[in-house]
Every structure is written in C-alpha cells, then in structure tokens.
Amino acid sequence: MEDGILKHYVGIDVGGTNVKFGMFSSEGELEKKWAIKTDSGDEGRRMWRQISDSVRKNVSANRLAGIGIGIPGPVLENGFVEVCVNLGLHNFNPVAILRENFPAVRVSAANDANMAALGEQWKGSGRGFKTLGMITLGTGVGGGIILDGKIVYGANGLSGEFGHIQFNPDETENCTCGGRGCINQIASATGIARYAKKMLRNDPGNSALRAVKNLNAKDVIDAAKRGDVLAESTLRFCMDYLAKGIAAISYVVDPEVFVIGGGVSNAGDYLIRMIQKCYDPYITLSKKKAKVIKASLGNDAGIFGAARLAMQEEEEDEGREH
Ligand SMILES: [Zn+2]
Incomplete structure (x- = not known):
C-alpha cells in the first residue's frame, strides 16, 4: 500500500441471523456500518461469496488494509474452526478463505465474544x-x-x-x-x-x-x-x-x-x-x-474488536519489519 493513502479496516461479525460489517479508519473511527443476512447454505460457500462481495462493494480496494472476522464458535489463532454449531459448518478457516479473495490484505479471525472483549477494551x-x-x-x-x-x-x-x-x-x-x-x-x-x-x-x-x-x-x-x-x-x-x-x-x-x-x-x-x-x-x-x-458498545462490540484485531496484526508485522 502506498503511503499517504487513508487506510480502512473492516470488522466483520458473523451471527446466526446477520453478518455485520464496520469500516474503520486507522484512528478507530467507525465510518460506516452495514449488514447482510446470513446464508450459510451450500457448506458456507454462498456466505463467503456474499461477505467478500459486500466488502468489495463498500470499501475501495486500494484503501483496504485489514479484515478481522468474528465467528460464533471456538476459533484457533490460525483461524481454523472445527465446528460452528450456529452456522451448521465444520472444518473451515475464514482467514484462509478471505485471504484467497483478498490476497493483498491482512486477515485475522477470533471467536465473536473474544472480539467483543477486544472491542470493549479498545473503544468501549x-x-x-x-x-x-x-x-x-x-x-x-x-x-x-x-x-x-x-x-x-x-x-x-x-x-x-x-x-x-x-x-x-x-x-x-x-x-x-x-x-x-x-x-x-x-x-x-x-x-x-x-x-x-x-x-x-x-x-x-x-x-x-x-x-x-x-x-x-x-x-x-x-x-x-x-x-x-x-x-x-x-x-x-x-x-x-x-x-x-x-x-x-x-x-x-x-x-x-x-x-x-x-x-x-x-x-x-x-x-x-x-x-x-x-x-x-x-x-x-x-x-x-x-x-x-x-x-x-452493545451489538457493535464485535465489529470494533474485529477491526482492532486486523490493526494489531499489521502493527505486529510492522514491528517485525523495523
Ligand atoms: Zn455447557
């Protein structure tokens, strides 16, 4: 990413009914939020496509710096989810899936309540x-x-x-x-x-x-x-x-x-x-x-935390570079 371009971070909170999105500035301002219906059919394929399309539609690609995604179930640090009862999905990795769709962007995932905790600690x-x-x-x-x-x-x-x-x-x-x-x-x-x-x-x-x-x-x-x-x-x-x-x-x-x-x-x-x-x-x-x-932060805690996690990943990467 070129210097000087305003970066955006997207926090996503996947729930059983809706998928919520928030677009944040690097200062942590929530600039825009929106939601789509959760459709986890076809082993989640439709949902991942809809999530990726929705991010593309709402955030300009050259500004997108990071995506964080909260999942309603246990998530390993590498993103792997063994089972997500709420969505009826097994053995998937949202980090790997979203990286395929956004190769130039940092992606990180965590359990939704863990995301909410991070959100409250950051801005709540x-x-x-x-x-x-x-x-x-x-x-x-x-x-x-x-x-x-x-x-x-x-x-x-x-x-x-x-x-x-x-x-x-x-x-x-x-x-x-x-x-x-x-x-x-x-x-x-x-x-x-x-x-x-x-x-x-x-x-x-x-x-x-x-x-x-x-x-x-x-x-x-x-x-x-x-x-x-x-x-x-x-x-x-x-x-x-x-x-x-x-x-x-x-x-x-x-x-x-x-x-x-x-x-x-x-x-x-x-x-x-x-x-x-x-x-x-x-x-x-x-x-x-x-x-x-x-x-x-109410129902927004999850998107705040998810965006924060995406930023933290970037900070850590930059720390390693310097
Ligand atoms: Zn129990």
Whole structure:
C-alpha cells in the first residue's frame, strides 16, 4: 500500500441471523456500518461469496488494509474452526478463505465474544485497562479474556468459553454443550428463566411471576427490581453462581475489570451492582477487587474488536519489519 493513502479496516461479525460489517479508519473511527443476512447454505460457500462481495462493494480496494472476522464458535489463532454449531459448518478457516479473495490484505479471525472483549477494551467501557475479562449474558453465557491488550486464544479455542465452567455436580439437565452444571444453565437469559420456573414450583411464596405466561429473564429482573422477593432471590442465586465463575477467572488471570455485556446486561446498574456484591466475598486474598462494569458498545462490540484485531496484526508485522 502506498503511503499517504487513508487506510480502512473492516470488522466483520458473523451471527446466526446477520453478518455485520464496520469500516474503520486507522484512528478507530467507525465510518460506516452495514449488514447482510446470513446464508450459510451450500457448506458456507454462498456466505463467503456474499461477505467478500459486500466488502468489495463498500470499501475501495486500494484503501483496504485489514479484515478481522468474528465467528460464533471456538476459533484457533490460525483461524481454523472445527465446528460452528450456529452456522451448521465444520472444518473451515475464514482467514484462509478471505485471504484467497483478498490476497493483498491482512486477515485475522477470533471467536465473536473474544472480539467483543477486544472491542470493549479498545473503544468501549474497558478503555484504558490492559487486562480485562468480558462476560456476555445473552441466550447463552460467553466471554473473552484480554491480557496486555491482546485476545487470549488458548490452545483449543476454549479461552473465554466461560459459560461452560461446570460448578454444579447435582444438575440433572444437559447444557447445550452436552455438559451438566454449566454457568450457562443458570446465568444466561435462558438459565434465569429456567431457574425462576423451578423456584416457582418449589417455593410456595407469593410472586408476581406466577401470573406471567412464557416467563423470560426480563420478567424476572423487572420483578426483582420492583421488590418481588422470589424474583429477587432467584436473580441473586443466578448472579452468585455467575460471580463464583468470575472469581475463578480472577484467581487465574486477575483482570483489572470485568465488563458485562449481552442482552441481560440491559438490566443496568441494578444487575451490575448485584454481580459486584456477589463477586467481592469470593475474593479472599486481596482487599482490592476487580471492578464489574457494564459494556458500552452493545451489538457493535464485535465489529470494533474485529477491526482492532486486523490493526494489531499489521502493527505486529510492522514491528517485525523495523
Ligand atoms: Zn455447557
């Protein structure tokens, strides 16, 4: 690439429904964002073609310096994905595929929640912290660890798959992963609703939740905020379970902050305070505790992180050249 030409970096976040794109300047300004429908048929061939076409259409080729792509499943550092359940795809490498279509461009890939963690650390509420743990509370529980500004991939792509830490040997139902007693089964939106239903069956106490049809996590959180005792103790149980897992991360990598994202985090300060309160007593070896804070980039965290990863690859390459 010639000097003096403004460079663009594209962050891509592949989800089960949409593929989101963001075009960023080298200063990290989000200049444009767009999305296309996810079509993972024909073993993903259509999707890769559509993604490549969409990048070509939206970003001028002579300015494109890097592409980062987040995938909803375990991703190795070289880009290899063994299985992506959400997309129904096996044994593929988005880095290799996109490099074929963009031979002059740096391409990097990571798990989508790891990308979100990097995004929050770069431009979101984790800004200014070098070491951070991100927990996404949505339909499932995901996460990512950033150490010294970099995604921790791990050996098998498991790093940050925090939701599948198994704490409860007495769990009788299976998690989506096939395991039992996962944090995911208690602290995800699905888990909160499931646990509330269990409480309603086992606890004879009054609760506004008894009148709610198709109970979901938001119903539980809203009722808890209004002082419903059963809802409050349900939520506290779920967040305590989560906090135990967060504390386990602290005893391994000791992040400065934990950033809470995902749909459940829209419950706001009430929930963040509750998690902090549950977390603190588990940290027994230090008076100073990591701060629990709310994510700020929402659904854009993934594209921010993906663009940042593409930039980091370039910085590293340039570091090696000089
Ligand atoms: Zn699991």
